[in-house]
Amino acid sequence: MGNDGGSIPDRRDLVKSKPKAEQADKANQVRARWGFCALSKKPLQEPVVSCALGRLYNKDAIIEFLLDRNVYGDGDDICGHVKSLKDVKTLTLTPNPVKASSSDDVDIPPAAFVCPLTMKEMNGAVPFLYITTCGCVFSQAGLKAVLGPSPPAKADGQEPGTREKDLCPQCTKKFDRVEDLCTINPGPEEEEIMMEKLAAARASKAKSGKKRKAAVAEIFDTKDKKRERVVAPSTNPSIAASSRIVVEGLAEEEKKRLAHMSDAVKSLYQGKSTKADSNWISRGTFTRVRVIPLSLSSC
Ligand SMILES: [Zn+2]
Structure with missing residues (x-):
């Protein structure tokens, strides 16, 4: 029973409760998820x-x-x-x-x-x-x-x-x-793969989205009123504030996503952004004219 000099607690007796607590904690986490x-x-x-x-x-x-x-x-x-x-x-x-x-x-x-x-x-x-x-x-x-x-018809190729x-x-x-x-609720390794997949899907989507947005801006270039509606920030303070929150959220999310991304995906992103920047700055009248019919046909 102990305390009678007959038993000396060894390490096993002292640390026994720790794994149990960890186990309970893990079980709680699983239940929560x-x-x-x-x-x-x-x-x-x-x-x-x-x-x-x-x-x-x-x-x-x-x-x-x-x-x-x-x-x-x-x-x-x-x-x-x-x-x-x-x-x-x-x-x-x-x-x-x-x-x-x-x-x-x-x-x-x-x-x-x-x-x-x-x-x-x-x-x-x-x-x-x-x-x-x-x-x-x-x-x-x-x-x-x-x-x-x-x-068998579903061959890999x-x-x-x-x-x-x-x-x-x-x-x-x-x-x-x-x-x-x-x-549903994947393990850490699978979750990472899913994150990269999501990032890759977002990257290809953003690419076409940017093109579309740029094209829309070009279309409204001569129609000032409509262009304002598309580009200018809202005059309604509550809408302006909420869109600012959205933009800030997006920037924060982008930062986080880049931090978590593998080098391969990251390089894809960086490659894309530099390309997009150079396009934006160096975009001439010729490209502008070319972009419009393309986007109209895709709409
Ligand atoms: Zn179903």
Whole structure:
């Protein structure tokens, strides 16, 4: 029993509690990631949305965040990459039938949602994913089992567009099993890959977006009134302030994104920006004339 001179506590006795505490902490984190909104920290409640990084949010929290990016202190750290509702997908979740009948005073409450194919709980024990085209959520193993192995026609060399599409087992909408799946709450390594993918997608999008914006400005060049509407800052102070917040948010986000980016992606960005700058400064009448019909045809 100790204290009688007969037992001397060794290192194992003294440090035994530490891993246990760490374990409990980790379990709490997992429970928080899978059962609570990453932004508001409130229990997940439908409608639930997910971003390109597979984080789970209550849709109302994301809407609040988009209206005022400072409403949650650490909002920009968690979902700074969410710029509009287009950047999240509303999920089709399957409520856990066990949840309704269980009382709230259990130590570990059952997960709120399950995989409709395997009935496995969505609690972080097994990997889950959602289809980005329709938003249906499945356990990875369940979806894999239902889809079966990739047909031989889907050889690696094929272009994504030409690949045969699969049908969602829940809503039967078509999706691409390589392009259109997003892991929910991925591990750190997978999350990094997803971040780079997002950055690459944003880079190519921004490129065309900038071109489009530049072209729009050129079109309104001679029509001062309309140009003012496009370029000049708003005279309404509240709109001006909110757009300034958006611009500041974007700059901050860009800084963060560059900091997290791999060298390869970074070089892509830097290459793009210098190119864009030189284009902007050295853009002559000839380019201007050339840009307009191109953009009109693309609209
Ligand atoms: Zn579906």
